[in-house]
Amino acid sequence: MTDTFPTIYSITEDEIDLNDLLAKITLTSTGAAAIFTGMVRGITSRGAAHETEYLEYESYVPMAEAKMKQVADEIREKWAVVEGIAIVQRIGKLYPKTPTVLIACTAAHRDTGVFDAARYGIDRLKEIVPVWKKEVGPGGQEWVEGDYIPKPGE
Amino acid sequence: MTDTFPTIYSITEDEIDLNDLLAKITLTSTGAAAIFTGMVRGITSRGAAHETEYLEYESYVPMAEAKMKQVADEIREKWAVVEGIAIVQRIGKLYPKTPTVLIACTAAHRDTGVFDAARYGIDRLKEIVPVWKKEVGPGGQEWVEGDYIPKPGE
């Protein structure tokens, strides 16, 4: 089974360990990995500038993990060259500079769309994976509003 | 000095620690990181299919580090939104599945060109940073041939 392409997807309260996740999606045939991580911003300048003390993430866990699997399946459908995929969302109370989400895709070579695959993964996660965050700052607390309405079949 | 944008560039014989490097280029204003890593392939299918036992990397270290700094400067010139940059090349005898190189760029948001910046970084590293690798496999050993000829001023 060593050549089965690994797919990791999870909602976790633990720290996101990039070294460990990368190792788990690296095969003997792998030569390139594109990884995206998102972190809690303490200071936001774009749009309504504000400060953040922490974010409180919650998730509808079993559905979120199923939708992460769906995102991975969509990636494989679009980029058949992708070998390993890891999609991890951390939840709970997360402070500035903390990585909150990771999408990583591996492939034999870097010019195979592996960067686009990772980019697609984070964009899709933010559309269909049921996770929400409440922002807590000097001015009080507020749920961050998403704006994507899934279509039938998504 | 907490808001100075960090730039890390190094040739190293040590393991590449993604968690540590990411933390070093994450600022309070950072919300996104695009990371590329390359690994030693044990099996290559594209082109002349072959197996690799290990790669032996060497570098003209002081020039390589200066050129890595230049790659980082070029990234900042093209993507002013980039906050932190890490460029690390590992050298020595490296076995399949081992990460050999890392390029990471951080920014406030993911739609700022931060993926393109990381992609540009690895492409440029492979053009101008003086590092070479010898491939050792069942059929003997052979230097991997680059093909980029730097232009004056590069």
Added chain:
Amino acid sequence: MNHIKLLFFATIRDRVGMKSLELDIPTDLTILQLKEKIGVDYPNLKESMKSVLITINREYAFDEAVIPLNAEIALFPPVSGG
């Protein structure tokens, strides 16, 4: 009758003041009818029902869908993870 479980998340949970609820509904009730019922039973949620996302057994569901037996229904605002 159909015994279903409702789950509430984020703003919806805050407004209704509970995480989940089990209730009996008529068989063949649609999502649209369920939203109307919730708007009546929980006036705090009436406004939210206009933009709420709804899932049936962990798949996104839409107004015309008929609620299956013993369904797990979740109500939440557009997602904002990452």
Added chain:
Amino acid sequence: MNHIKLLFFATIRDRVGMKSLELDIPTDLTILQLKEKIGVDYPNLKESMKSVLITINREYAFDEAVIPLNAEIALFPPVSGG
């Protein structure tokens, strides 16, 4: 005379059989003239001089460049890192 240091890497080092070399060259020698001299002094490198990359004090240098005093000159094939 100009006392310079030559560094060899990868295939070039393998062919010449050493990592570095110090030597005295006439002042105002160009990179092109240095390549010709190396091709004569080290016949193993004659063929390599056609495609070699050369740096002067850690910057890429080209045929017409005049070698400055006490320069550190490196000779190597196109890079293949990553």
